[in-house]
Amino acid sequence: GESVGLHLPTLSVQEGDNSIINCAYSNSASDYFIWYKQESGKGPQFIIDIRSNMDKRQGQRVTVLLNKTVKHLSLQIAATQPGDSAVYFCAENMGDGNKLVFGAGTILRVKS
Amino acid sequence: DGGITQSPKYLFRKEGQNVTLSCEQNLNHDAMYWYRQDPGQGLRLIYYSQIVNDFQKGDIAEGYSVSREKKESFPLTVTSAQKNPTAFYLCASIQQGTYGYTFGSGTRLTVV
Secondary structure (H helix, E strand, C coil): CCCCCCCCCEEEEECCCCEEEEEECCCCCCCEEEEEEECCCCCCEEEEEEECCCCEEECCCEEEEEECCCCEEEEEECCCCHHHCEEEEEEEECCHHHCEEECCCEEEEEEC | CCCEEEECCEEEECCCCCEEEEEEECCCCCEEEEEEECCCCCEEEEEEEEECCEEEECCCCCCEEECCCECCECCEEECCCCCCCCEEEEEEEECCCCCCCEECCCEEEEEC
16 A cells, blocks of 8 residues: 655554554644544544543543643554554644644554 | 545646546535645645635645535646645545544545
8 A cells, every 4th residue: 555654753552552642733722633544545534533622532442632731632542453553643723714734643553 | 425535546647737636525515625645744735615616725735726616526736837746635525613624535646
């Protein structure tokens, strides 16, 4: 398949371990944040989102944490599986025309 | 099933040639977006449209053009003025009042 992120930071984890992917965002006025998962050669898929008035939100096996003080977002994946291997992007909704600004991405590799 | 369809999946362009990438959605979404993705970088916004017959430039609009004659369709033309068009192109859409995009599966454009 195609390689999207040749020079992206890489996180390698053992199957069954928890993963934490971090992201710094730029605009303190952004009010909505999203994590996307992108598999090789495919479009990004929505994972989980969080509003700026929250600091934590949980989904199925995933948790997003938001620290507005330091403009930091993290995605925690519990019991990481081989199917979780992908590039993960954070995005902030600037509000203007619903434009999303994306981070550079992190490659997650799951070792069996 | 509702979704966004991008075609073709792979496209090859000769030097000096214009090419058009198709994006069609049957989600009844109001707004549509074109992003470009290069290795090691996040997604960068090319053009977006919030309503039919209206569109705005994104961060890297030079060398590209779009039209929005129908709500369902938002084609992107890569012109000969775009000097480095080789990239993965992603189309997305969103319903007004929501915050996260639905993405298509992408078109990989290569200059030969």
